[in-house]
Amino acid sequence: MFLEADNVTVTFGRRRVLDSLSMRLQGRSTGLLGPNGAGKSTFIKALMGFVPLRQGFIRVLGHDVRREAMRIRSLVGYMPEHESYIEGLSAVRLLRYLGELAGLSPRDAMERAHESLHYVGIGELRYRPVETYSLGNQQRVKLAQAIVHGPKILVLDEPTNALDPEGRNEMLRLVRDIGEYSGSHVIMCSHILRDVEYCCESVTVLNNGKAILSGVIEDLKKEDLRTYEVRVEGDRNRFLQELDRHGCYITENLQGHLRVTLPEGHGTRYLFEIAGKADVQLRHFHFKKDSLEDIFVNALQESEQGPLHAGS
Amino acid sequence: MPVHELRYRSWEGEVLPVPVRLLSVPRYTLMAVFNKYIAAVLLGIGVLQLIGYGGYLVIVTMPELQAMLELPAEPVGLKDEQVFRYFYSVQYYICLLMVLLAAPRMISPELAHRSIAIIFSRAIPRSGYILGKVAALGGLLSLLTWVQTCILFSLMYVLYPPDHTFHQQFWTESFPLLWKSLLLGITVTLLLTFVGLAGSAITKNARHAVVYLLIAFLGPGLATNMISNVFEVNVPAISLRHLTQDLGYLLFNPGEMLRDTGFVWITIAALAWVALTFGIIFLQLRPHRVYRE
Numbered sequence: 001m002f003l004e005a006d007n008v009t010v011t012f013g014r015r016r017v018l019d020s021l022s023m024r025l026q027g028r029s030t031g032l033l034g035p036n037g038a039g040k041s042t043f044i045k046a047l048m049g050f051v052p053l054r055q056g057f058i059r060v061l062g063h064d065v066r067r068e069a070m071r072i073r074s075l076v077g078y079m080p081e082h083e084s085y086i087e088g089l090s091a092v093r094l095l096r097y098l099g100e101l102a103g104l105s106p107r108d109a110m111e112r113a114h115e116s117l118h119y120v121g122i123g124e125l126r127y128r129p130v131e132t133y134s135l136g137n138q139q140r141v142k143l144a145q146a147i148v149h150g151p152k153i154l155v156l157d158e159p160t161n162a163l164d165p166e167g168r169n170e171m172l173r174l175v176r177d178i179g180e181y182s183g184s185h186v187i188m189c190s191h192i193l194r195d196v197e198y199c200c201e202s203v204t205v206l207n208n209g210k211a212i213l214s215g216v217i218e219d220l221k222k223e224d225l226r227t228y229e230v231r232v233e234g235d236r237n238r239f240l241q242e243l244d245r246h247g248c249y250i251t252e253n254l255q256g257h258l259r260v261t262l263p264e265g266h267g268t269r270y271l272f273e274i275a276g277k278a279d280v281q282l283r284h285f286h287f288k289k290d291s292l293e294d295i296f297v298n299a300l301q302e303s304e305q306g307p308l309h310a311g312s
Numbered sequence: 313m314p315v316h317e318l319r320y321r322s323w324e325g326e327v328l329p330v331p332v333r334l335l336s337v338p339r340y341t342l343m344a345v346f347n348k349y350i351a352a353v354l355l356g357i358g359v360l361q362l363i364g365y366g367g368y369l370v371i372v373t374m375p376e377l378q379a380m381l382e383l384p385a386e387p388v389g390l391k392d393e394q395v396f397r398y399f400y401s402v403q404y405y406i407c408l409l410m411v412l413l414a415a416p417r418m419i420s421p422e423l424a425h426r427s428i429a430i431i432f433s434r435a436i437p438r439s440g441y442i443l444g445k446v447a448a449l450g451g452l453l454s455l456l457t458w459v460q461t462c463i464l465f466s467l468m469y470v471l472y473p474p475d476h477t478f479h480q481q482f483w484t485e486s487f488p489l490l491w492k493s494l495l496l497g498i499t500v501t502l503l504l505t506f507v508g509l510a511g512s513a514i515t516k517n518a519r520h521a522v523v524y525l526l527i528a529f530l531g532p533g534l535a536t537n538m539i540s541n542v543f544e545v546n547v548p549a550i551s552l553r554h555l556t557q558d559l560g561y562l563l564f565n566p567g568e569m570l571r572d573t574g575f576v577w578i579t580i581a582a583l584a585w586v587a588l589t590f591g592i593i594f595l596q597l598r599p600h601r602v603y604r605e
Contacts, residue, residue: 098430
């Protein structure tokens, strides 16, 4: 476990941006997913000590953020979502400067600046001022500055923002490469599920300042033999009532199909019996293997509404 | 080499202590300032006075040169105290121009392009970053003020003949000139540095920063003048120009007072300016504001 957050609350004025958030991150790469305003960026700022914690604690590689924020920052490479450059400075000078601020000697910083820029594919452009770059190349420079000092944890805030499809694929490939081969931990903050699915081995879903789901993506996507995705012809409400009465857990996916989880010890026949009692026909019926999108939507739905009931 | 042929290589080397790291702040700040040639030109103009005084001292102290240039046998004597006071009264305006030119490019663009967010993501304290900026602008202004007076003083020491009063009364009259000019120079430098950086920190737009700085330089003087004229009361002037001018008079013309002012008032006003402007810079660069989306 490289990051541990327990009961973390952050408030801006009266608004609780992080609300008793608890999570434990382990493994090489973790995606932080959540809708806008879920608290992803605030959590990143909190883990670097930029926003005060009202309660709770965050430990990064064993260091408490309240007491050792500087130590944590020396271990973290941060790629912000927005533009970040110094007007007039070339990419190589910018990286050298940031490398020196991170504690590298001027010589090491220069060497690492060239290496990092080369790695992200800014080989030939590196002597030009950063403001003259395309958005895609500016994103690459931001990634390069985050890795120039060889951080133990790389925090990426929406790394594929404003990139064209080719640039996006390239960026994702780099992030995945760092996660797999560098020995550094990657935390990728995004609302693009496919990006997280491609780059990360585990995911944590945030909503309204709370972590509502956390786990290894492949484990979360396991086929569930008690959960069925069904579409019915007939009185849907009555079917929902029957399902509810029989102790089934019901949610709805993006296509409007019902996702029914049967109680322990029951199989397909039980679902047909319920459909018979409700006098509906099952038109679409299969075991559900969740995509990350399903996992995300389910988690959000459950955190906001709870399970589906008749009349909803 | 294509990206897919490269592998990310982590780095496990020696990490330098924070004070050493912070030295890169003034270095890169000055690099950004001198990207504009006009800053170098202004710095060049700033040393003209020193060159002029230096040349004059050489002429005054070398009779052969005077004869060669067919100058009067005894050129107008250089009253040492006046040298330093006049020197500063000119340098002050050059410093003002330098602040208007350089300071807005020191913090505003980093706020505008949010590079400050990646700078603070490194393990450096906010106060250290501010001190780095102070060192950059302060260093630049020092080259125009007290460093030049030190050079001028050294020139006098070297060039004046041993029987000159400068040497004869060195510890009693000449040496105090040095610390007085240092005090004035450092005060001017610090005041202008903090005001300049505060102007740069309150806006993301460098042009707006110039306007704010002009207001800071001219506003208090105009306001106190207006109040004095309209209400016919003697309001102590709190503008930077008045402060430095009064300090100059106090230091170099102890008997000649233009205003009802003294060291205490000047010290209080100068400290107030520094505290106010440092507070502005410190608050403007607080993480919550820097990292606000």
